[in-house]
Each structure stands twice: as C-alpha cells, then as structure tokens.
Amino acid sequence: MNSRRDFLQKVSLGIGVTALAGLPASAAAPSAPVVRAEKQLRVAIMGLGGYANIVAEAMQKCTMATLVGVVSGTPSKVDTWKKKYNIPDKNTYNYETVSEIKNNPDIDIVYVTTPNSLHHKHVLQIAATGKHVICEKPVADNAKQTREMIAACEKAGVKFYIGYRLHFEPHTRELIRMRESGELGKIMHVNNYMGFKSGDPTQWRLKKALAGGGAMMDVGVYALNGARYCTGEEPIWVTAQETKTDPIKFKEVDETITFQLGFPSGVIANCGTTYNFNNFERLYVIGEKGFVELSPAFGYGPIKGRTNAGPMNMPAHIPHQTLQMDGLADIILNNKPDPHITGHEGLKDMIVVDAVYESIRKGGQKIFINKA
Amino acid sequence: MNSRRDFLQKVSLGIGVTALAGLPASAAAPSAPVVRAEKQLRVAIMGLGGYANIVAEAMQKCTMATLVGVVSGTPSKVDTWKKKYNIPDKNTYNYETVSEIKNNPDIDIVYVTTPNSLHHKHVLQIAATGKHVICEKPVADNAKQTREMIAACEKAGVKFYIGYRLHFEPHTRELIRMRESGELGKIMHVNNYMGFKSGDPTQWRLKKALAGGGAMMDVGVYALNGARYCTGEEPIWVTAQETKTDPIKFKEVDETITFQLGFPSGVIANCGTTYNFNNFERLYVIGEKGFVELSPAFGYGPIKGRTNAGPMNMPAHIPHQTLQMDGLADIILNNKPDPHITGHEGLKDMIVVDAVYESIRKGGQKIFINKA
Numbered sequence: 001m002n003s004r005r006d007f008l009q010k011v012s013l014g015i016g017v018t019a020l021a022g023l024p025a026s027a028a029a030p031s032a033p034v035v036r037a038e039k040q041l042r043v044a045i046m047g048l049g050g051y052a053n054i055v056a057e058a059m060q061k062c063t064m065a066t067l068v069g070v071v072s073g074t075p076s077k078v079d080t081w082k083k084k085y086n087i088p089d090k091n092t093y094n095y096e097t098v099s100e101i102k103n104n105p106d107i108d109i110v111y112v113t114t115p116n117s118l119h120h121k122h123v124l125q126i127a128a129t130g131k132h133v134i135c136e137k138p139v140a141d142n143a144k145q146t147r148e149m150i151a152a153c154e155k156a157g158v159k160f161y162i163g164y165r166l167h168f169e170p171h172t173r174e175l176i177r178m179r180e181s182g183e184l185g186k187i188m189h190v191n192n193y194m195g196f197k198s199g200d201p202t203q204w205r206l207k208k209a210l211a212g213g214g215a216m217m218d219v220g221v222y223a224l225n226g227a228r229y230c231t232g233e234e235p236i237w238v239t240a241q242e243t244k245t246d247p248i249k250f251k252e253v254d255e256t257i258t259f260q261l262g263f264p265s266g267v268i269a270n271c272g273t274t275y276n277f278n279n280f281e282r283l284y285v286i287g288e289k290g291f292v293e294l295s296p297a298f299g300y301g302p303i304k305g306r307t308n309a310g311p312m313n314m315p316a317h318i319p320h321q322t323l324q325m326d327g328l329a330d331i332i333l334n335n336k337p338d339p340h341i342t343g344h345e346g347l348k349d350m351i352v353v354d355a356v357y358e359s360i361r362k363g364g365q366k367i368f369i370n371k372a
Numbered sequence: 373m374n375s376r377r378d379f380l381q382k383v384s385l386g387i388g389v390t391a392l393a394g395l396p397a398s399a400a401a402p403s404a405p406v407v408r409a410e411k412q413l414r415v416a417i418m419g420l421g422g423y424a425n426i427v428a429e430a431m432q433k434c435t436m437a438t439l440v441g442v443v444s445g446t447p448s449k450v451d452t453w454k455k456k457y458n459i460p461d462k463n464t465y466n467y468e469t470v471s472e473i474k475n476n477p478d479i480d481i482v483y484v485t486t487p488n489s490l491h492h493k494h495v496l497q498i499a500a501t502g503k504h505v506i507c508e509k510p511v512a513d514n515a516k517q518t519r520e521m522i523a524a525c526e527k528a529g530v531k532f533y534i535g536y537r538l539h540f541e542p543h544t545r546e547l548i549r550m551r552e553s554g555e556l557g558k559i560m561h562v563n564n565y566m567g568f569k570s571g572d573p574t575q576w577r578l579k580k581a582l583a584g585g586g587a588m589m590d591v592g593v594y595a596l597n598g599a600r601y602c603t604g605e606e607p608i609w610v611t612a613q614e615t616k617t618d619p620i621k622f623k624e625v626d627e628t629i630t631f632q633l634g635f636p637s638g639v640i641a642n643c644g645t646t647y648n649f650n651n652f653e654r655l656y657v658i659g660e661k662g663f664v665e666l667s668p669a670f671g672y673g674p675i676k677g678r679t680n681a682g683p684m685n686m687p688a689h690i691p692h693q694t695l696q697m698d699g700l701a702d703i704i705l706n707n708k709p710d711p712h713i714t715g716h717e718g719l720k721d722m723i724v725v726d727a728v729y730e731s732i733r734k735g736g737q738k739i740f741i742n743k744a
Contacts, residue, residue, distance in 0.1 A: 279663045
C-alpha cells in the first residue's frame, strides 16, 4: 500500500489526522503520480454544472474512485465530458434515458449534483435503478422530501450518501478528534458562519423553484452541520432571524439569516449565513479546556485552523473532493464505517433548516425539535 | 504642548488615530514622565473595589485628571487609599457623609464604581451634591432607572457620563473612523461577543440584588455597545436566547445569552455573552468594502486588530482608563464634544438590555424598540 492510500484510508477510518502530519511530503504532493487501486468505485455524475466540474477534476487524483459516466440534458456538455474524461458512449445518459442505468453493470454509484430543488426527484430516479446514490447538499427542500429519499433508497437496497466533503477534510477531522478525545473539555459554545456575495442575478440559486431556498439551504447548512460536529449532539431547539438588505435581488429566496441551536448539554451554537456579503466563513468551538477556530472553515480550501495551542499543522492541501470520493470508495468497497455522511445525517440537518424557516415565520420564536 | 498630551487630545477630539501611528515612541512609553497640565479635572472615586483600583492606577499617568478623593464604607480601605494616593482627610467620605461633597470646592466629579445595582442610588446621591458624575457600566438595572438618573442629573445641572472607556481606545476609534469615512463601505453584518469564566462563587456579580443581572448586564453590554458603534445606528428589534449550563452557580443571574439586534439599514448584529467560559471576546464588523476584527476587543487591553488590509498598526498600549480620564477631562474642562459616552448612550444600551430579557421571557420572540 502506498503512503497516499494509507493517508486516505486513515482519514476514512477516522484515525487521528495529527498522526498524519509526519507523512513524507510526496504523500500530499499534487504532482505525485496517481497509483490506482485494483478495486475501483465507478462513479457517474448527474447534472454537469459548475460543481460537477470540480468533482470530476478532483477525482482525477483519486486512487479508489473513477469517473465512468454522466447524466445530462445538454448534449454538448456530454460531448465535452466524453472527450475530457474518456467516458464511453454506453455510460452517457440524459434525463429521459436515466432509468436505463439499471442495466449498466459498469456504474456503481451516481453523484447527483443537479440544482438543489431537483435532488429529491433525481435521487428517487437513481434509487429505482438499483445504483447507490451520493447527493450533493442540501439534500432536499425539506425534511419531508428527505425522509422520502431515505425510504426510497432503503426500499431499493441502495446506499444513500450526502456530499458532506468536510467529514473527510483533515482540519475538520482533527477538531472532531479533539472533541471526542476530551482535549477540548466540555464543549461550551459554538459560533459558526458561512456565506458569500452572490454574483450573477440570473443564476439558479436565486430562483426558488430550482434552489428550494436561499443562503440557509445552500451554505447555512455548513454552519449548521458544523455545529453538529462541533458538539456531537443533536439540537433540541432552534431560533432564527432574517434580513433582506436587497429585497429585489433576493425576492424569491432568503438573503441573510442568523440562527441559534440549543443542544441538550446546554451549548448554544450561534450561527449565520448570507448570499450578500463576503468575509463570512468561520467555525469557532469553545470547550472548557481549549478552542478550535477554522477560518476559512467550509469552502473548497485550503482550510486554515488554530487552537488554543497555536496554528494547526495539517498535511498539505488536497482537494476535498479527492479525499471525499476516495474515502467514500473505501467505505463502500471495503465496508468501512462512514463518518456521518449518510442520508440520515442530511435529514438531521433538514429538520433544523425546516425549524429555522418556521422560527422566522413565527418572529424568532423557539421551535423545539428532536423531542425524546 | 508635549507629544503625549497632543496624542490624548487628538483621541478625545476624535481625530483619526491612524494619523497618530507616526508619533515618536516616547509618546506612548509607559515610563515617560507625566507632565500635568495647569487645569486639572479633580476626581473622587466612590466604591473602592477592584475596578476602582484599576482606574486609580491608570490615573497616575493622566495629564489632565487627578484623583483627589474617595467615598467608601470601609475605613481600612480609605486609610490605604489616603496613603497610596496622597488624598487629604477632608476629601474622604463614607455612605453616610457623601452628601457633604456638595460643600467641597476641591472635587469636580465623582466616578461611581460601586456594584452595578447600586449605581442608580449612588448617581442620584451625587447629582444632588451638584457634582458631575461618571458611572461605570452597566449604567443601571434597566432603562427606567437610567431615565431617572438622567433626569436627576439634568435637574441638578450636572454632567452625566458612563465609563465607556473604549470610546477613547485607539483601535475602537479607528474602526469608527473607518466606518464613518466610508472605507468599510455599507455595513452588512456584525458578530460580537464578550464573556469570561467567572471565578469566586461568592462575588457580588452572582447576586442579583447587587448585580441587577448577570453576564448580559455586565459584559454583554460591550458586545451591544460595540454593535452600535460598528453600525452607527440604533437597533429597531431585539431577539435573545439564554442557556444555563451551571444552574446552581448561576441561580440568581444569567450565565450565557445570545442576542441579535436588527438595525434600520437591515444589518443584523449577532452577539453573545457569558460568565461561564473563556476565549470569548471579539468584535467583527463586515462592510461591502472591508472588515475590522478586534480580538481581544473589549478588555483592558492591549486590544489587537486586523482589517481586510492587514494588521492594524496602532500606538503602543496605554491603559484605557488613562486615555478615558484624560479624554473626559479635556471634554469637561475645554468644552469638547464627547464621543458617545453620556447617560443618554447608557440609556440606549439599557433599552436593548431590557428587550434582551423580555425576548428571553417570550421564548425568543422579536421585541421591537426605538419605534419612530
């Protein structure tokens, strides 16, 4: 086993990443030749937008996951991808033919990267083919849709994962390790936020029919999912507040939301999200014995971190999607435990998202969730 | 005029402190000899607790303000202070004799540093003597008391200031200058928090009768006052959430509160305060063109800051209370405009504090304030 695979397997196994800091530099060098493992997870991507490109590029460095197929409604995109990634004709589909994937023995899993509000429909379609599914976050428009997606995958006997790439990211895994090991002591508070200034006013993100919602759905989920991995708990109440400084641009979807999650231990996670300003990306968890700050914390990286002991020394940056897809391959091919990336985790986030919108409708009122 | 006085006067005049960065090192050197101005503001301190000591020590470096008297119920403390600060017998009072200050021509102003819940009573007592008053924050238990204090001082024709020392602190003044000059662009968001782990379980801060409230009253006010100087606006709504992870220690007063202020421009300030953990002190204001982060932001210093352009280069640290008392002297003796430190500013904060507690009682409900 080469050291890079060793690294990836350790990450996917949840082995403390501090222990990896001593790896030879070549292990993380972007220019290192890719040595592919014998067993490969064979992946098709559905929806060839901007994020699909990022995943496909990152997968070129995977050792255990291979891009083998595409699903797209745009023939010109299919042509481009076929050439760029050496994809055979027989592994290309459009939205009318996608059900035929069930007859294709060369595809193991489909990564759904279509606009957020289409995830529900598309995951149901893929589940019906008998292929495993990975769905980009946010998993769906709401918890109800998510429950239907989970039920459909369970009924079809396929695995259902969410594109929670940060659960394979070294800084994030290190903070989880520090929390689980007790190094941070009892967790006392969380302050997470994630947002950016949205550009193109015609993009799908600003249309409710395609996006399901605004900043909260799309990037607020990072702060929320982060609050859950900062605490290791599920929230029992949610409050939220909304503002729109540009009600014309953000007519259909939410622009800026602040929200608070109350956890059983008494921790409050105080969070925020926006589509209308930059410099808004940070995770901060405070324990009785120390803290972890990641800033930036949630983007495609490099992530930067510091703790009460000083700067975090993590291995050199590897694209998160490389780590994610290799980690996922390891989980599926070798039957490893997963680091909180299943559809059930997506559901836990969507229950909170539903409560955020409900609290806003009710003037900030506390919404109780996850009742015992 | 020596350069140190020049510096202090610039600060009290609100002249941009970036312009001060080029001052000779001696200007800020703690060992520089104090050259006292001819006109002095003659100050008595009422309530000789821990904070009074800090103020008295800092005043030893003042050029325009002199500690000349004390009010205390503890004779042994009076003895110690008399010796330490060369205070004449005739300028010492206890709580029974304090009204006699009115006959003392050698005291201009009394700085009330008694436990928070006694501020109301003591400011009324000092106003009745015809002396100016400076009252440590939080000004009182609530807005009603504060209005009474303002009315009493107006009726007596005395000036009424709050111990908002940060309004004389260079980093804070620089961020206000950046906001006012438009360098930050339109302000989009604020994320401030201030708290600490309270030690001694027998201290007055944990007793409602002396403290009025808990973390929110005492240090949450920094985050709140900061939100007002980050935006230059008054909030129009408030939401808040409370948690007690140690309900025994914090039986009488609030432990940890998160609160949100909505401003007319649409900015939300998302804030927090606590008495039960450390590493919780930061101001962060985001504009369309840049940001300012102060961390630490509110303590006695040194304050550290960075902006989108890099680290803030401010003059070497001078105790805030030195800057504050010299600045206050300059304002009073030379009839200068004050930088938002009057009783009316305290009232604006207390209106928010009242709304924070009301929102908590109402389950996070939005409380509308400052209605047009």
